[in-house]
Amino acid sequence: MFELIGIPPQALFGQMLLGLINGAFYAVLSLGLALIFGLLNVINFTHGAQYMLGAYVAWLLLNFLGINYWLALVLAPVVVGAFGILLERLMLRKLYHLDHLYGLLLTFGLALIIEGVFRNLYGISGQSYPVPPVLTGGYNLGFMFLPLYRGWVVFVSLVVCLGTWLVIEKTKLGSYLRAGTENPTLVQAFGINVPRMITLTYGFGVGLAALAGVLAAPIYQVKPTMGADMIIVVFAVVVIGGMGSIMGSVVTGFMLGLLEGLTKVFYPEASNTVIFVVMAVVLLIKPAGLFGKAS
Amino acid sequence: MRLQKIGIPILLALALAAPFVVYPVFLMKALCFALFACAFNLLLGYVGLLSFGHAAYFGFAAYVSAHAAKVWGLGPELALVLGTLTAMGLGLVFGWLAIRRSGIYFAMITLALSQMVFFFCVQAPFTHGEDGIQAVPRGRLLGLIDLTDNLSMYYFVLAVFILGLLIIRRAVGSPFGQVLKAIRENEPRATSLGYKTDRYKLMAFTLSAALAGTAGAMKALVFQLASLTDVHWHASGEVVLMTLLGGVGTVFGPVVGAFLVVAIQNYLAQMGAWVTIIQGGIFVICVLIFRRGMVGEVLEFWRRRNSEPPPSGGHH
Numbered sequence: 007m008f009e010l011i012g013i014p015p016q017a018l019f020g021q022m023l024l025g026l027i028n029g030a031f032y033a034v035l036s037l038g039l040a041l042i043f044g045l046l047n048v049i050n051f052t053h054g055a056q057y058m059l060g061a062y063v064a065w066l067l068l069n070f071l072g073i074n075y076w077l078a079l080v081l082a083p084v085v086v087g088a089f090g091i092l093l094e095r096l097m098l099r100k101l102y103h104l105d106h107l108y109g110l111l112l113t114f115g116l117a118l119i120i121e122g123v124f125r126n127l128y129g130i131s132g133q134s135y136p137v138p139p140v141l142t143g144g145y146n147l148g149f150m151f152l153p154l155y156r157g158w159v160v161f162v163s164l165v166v167c168l169g170t171w172l173v174i175e176k177t178k179l180g181s182y183l184r185a186g187t188e189n190p191t192l193v194q195a196f197g198i199n200v201p202r203m204i205t206l207t208y209g210f211g212v213g214l215a216a217l218a219g220v221l222a223a224p225i226y227q228v229k230p231t232m233g234a235d236m237i238i239v240v241f242a243v244v245v246i247g248g249m250g251s252i253m254g255s256v257v258t259g260f261m262l263g264l265l266e267g268l269t270k271v272f273y274p275e276a277s278n279t280v281i282f283v284v285m286a287v288v289l290l291i292k293p294a295g296l297f298g299k300a301s
Numbered sequence: 302m303r304l305q306k307i308g309i310p311i312l313l314a315l316a317l318a319a320p321f322v323v324y325p326v327f328l329m330k331a332l333c334f335a336l337f338a339c340a341f342n343l344l345l346g347y348v349g350l351l352s353f354g355h356a357a358y359f360g361f362a363a364y365v366s367a368h369a370a371k372v373w374g375l376g377p378e379l380a381l382v383l384g385t386l387t388a389m390g391l392g393l394v395f396g397w398l399a400i401r402r403s404g405i406y407f408a409m410i411t412l413a414l415s416q417m418v419f420f421f422c423v424q425a426p427f428t429h430g431e432d433g434i435q436a437v438p439r440g441r442l443l444g445l446i447d448l449t450d451n452l453s454m455y456y457f458v459l460a461v462f463i464l465g466l467l468i469i470r471r472a473v474g475s476p477f478g479q480v481l482k483a484i485r486e487n488e489p490r491a492t493s494l495g496y497k498t499d500r501y502k503l504m505a506f507t508l509s510a511a512l513a514g515t516a517g518a519m520k521a522l523v524f525q526l527a528s529l530t531d532v533h534w535h536a537s538g539e540v541v542l543m544t545l546l547g548g549v550g551t552v553f554g555p556v557v558g559a560f561l562v563v564a565i566q567n568y569l570a571q572m573g574a575w576v577t578i579i580q581g582g583i584f585v586i587c588v589l590i591f592r593r594g595m596v597g598e599v600l601e602f603w604r605r606r607n608s609e610p611p612p613s614g615g616h617h
Contacts, residue, residue, distance in 0.1 A: 049405045100589060106405050107351045108588050111545065114538060115584025122577035238534065242413040245406060275424060282417035286398050289410065293401035 019150035025267015030163035033259030034218040035240045038211035040249040044187040045207045048109030054237025055120040060219025061228045075138035082220045083213035090212030124230040132227025167256040242285045248298020325451040331563040332462045333520040338543040338555030340512035346550030349485035353408040354415025358388035360532030362514030367434040367527035377440045381518045388514020396506030419532045433528030545587045548594030
């Protein structure tokens with residue numbers, strides 16, 4: 007078959023797929039961050055830790071209760087989301103009247119605690135989570151080999167992102183959410199329970215992070231630092247996309263994952279930093295972000 | 302200001318006598334972090350900008366000065382200056398990018414940029430990856446004073462620390478510092494008064510980065526080591542913690558916070574991840590119930606006892 011600038015197509019498409027998977031995680035995580043930020047005005051630093059928690063809950067369910075991947079895919083986000091709701095009720099709620107930076111600092115502290123607890127319990131080495139039997143193996147697409155599980159991750163992420171977008175843009179509930187983002191006082195005056203909406207939004211955003219964690223468990227090692235490494239990149243993704251639009255953060259997530267994958271093929275030395283470089287360039291050209299509204 | 306007239310000579314005497322009572326290496330480590338925290342506080346406390354990536358300047362300056370002292374054979378004072386200047390240049394570029402956004406975005410941008418520096422340090426050959434730059438010679442100060450002796454090294458570190466603190470105090474107390482505070486309280490208003498606020502923010506950022514670099518370069522000389530720990534985002538978080546615990550926007554708060562955090566690290570060093578958990582716990586407690594920090598609370602108590610009216614327009 008053809009070769010592209012000396013790169014065999016197998017390697018090229020393989021890395022692009024890997025990039026797309028990373029992009030799927032960036033998209034789901036930055037979607038959750040954007041949702042939470044929109045309503046709570048808090049940048050949820052715990053997001054990475056909650057992603058890690060999702061992976062660990064799935065791993066614990068499998069190893070101690072024998073609960074399989076499919077149930078974990080539902081249970082882990084619910085469990086971690088409920089934990090998130092607890093955090094919002096007990097702590098985050100007390101900070102809404104203060105400078106937004108305090109929310110960042112609080113969630114950073116919580117992230118340190120969660121990461122520390124899991125490092126105490128499981129050390130820094132990772133645990134492996136088996137790919138569910140139905141999704142093992144893969145298809146030869148002619149130009150590349152597609153491992154089934156990886157295709158599944160991209161598919162689920164797309165469905166989740168589109169579903170969230172539809173709910174927010176096209177339903178009554180979504181219109182309340184959008185209104186709450188614009189003017190919570192007015193929405194409250196119309197008889198909608200805004201504090202409960204805020205709590206549930208946080209729980210949903212956290213659940214999304216946990217879902218990404220479960221999806222990631224069979225691909226990456228389940229380890230305490232997996233969240234922190236991820237969240238910083240996701241912050242850059244959020245800066246690039248701007249948090250103004252749901253679709254914007256999803257598209258930016260996938261695009262940057264793909265870009266990262268391509269960089270791994272053509273200039274591997276820069277693959278860790280390429281997203282940060284893009285962030286710097288975007289700041290120069292369009293400081294509000296690609297999909298952001300100028301503040 | 303009677304407090305200062307009595308307090309400062311006492312503090313100075315304590316600092317001079319301390320190495321005869323306390324292990325000097327601990328003191329030097331604490332002083333390096335104290336300068337780092339003061340530099341950070343210049344930005345958070347006086348301009349209201351939360352940089353979540355100050356480890357980049359601290360850690361990168363450590364690498365540069367360690368390399369300069371070990372490979373190029375520069376004296377400690379030149380290595381220190383070189384580290385500081387590098388951090389200053391880095392701060393100028395990163396600050397120029399980051400001040401395009403404010404608030405939470407500013408924090409995320411500085412964090413992301415510092416992560417870029419981290420990955421650069423992981424890959425660049427001169428940093429020696431996981432090993433770091435080891436066995437950095439402390440050398441002779443100005444070719445005269447042998448710094449391998451911990452006591453002379455301590456006084457050198459103390460002198461640099463005091464110099465750094467004086468620079469910060471000068472900056473904060475000058476008209477420049479007043480403009481910074483105006484930006485913190487109400488940026489649109491400062492702009493409408495005709496101040497080019499971006500330029501002021503950038504100057505403060507660069508100065509803060511430079512002093513963070515001095516602190517990092519000094520730490521590299523003290524421990525004769527520059528490693529990835531100092532460029533990692535954990536270090537960025539630690540400096541935020543020190544400042545928050547001691548008191549944001551107070552002169553001595555970050556110093557107190559740095560000593561406490563370094564002490565916790567030292568006493569719990571063998572307990573592994575517990576250090577992280579405790580640090581996280583302190584963060585949560587500080588944010589929820591203790592936002593003024595230790596020095597801030599003491600000052601507030603003092604103010605109330607003397608029933609002075611509180612200063613108008615708080616920071617938050």
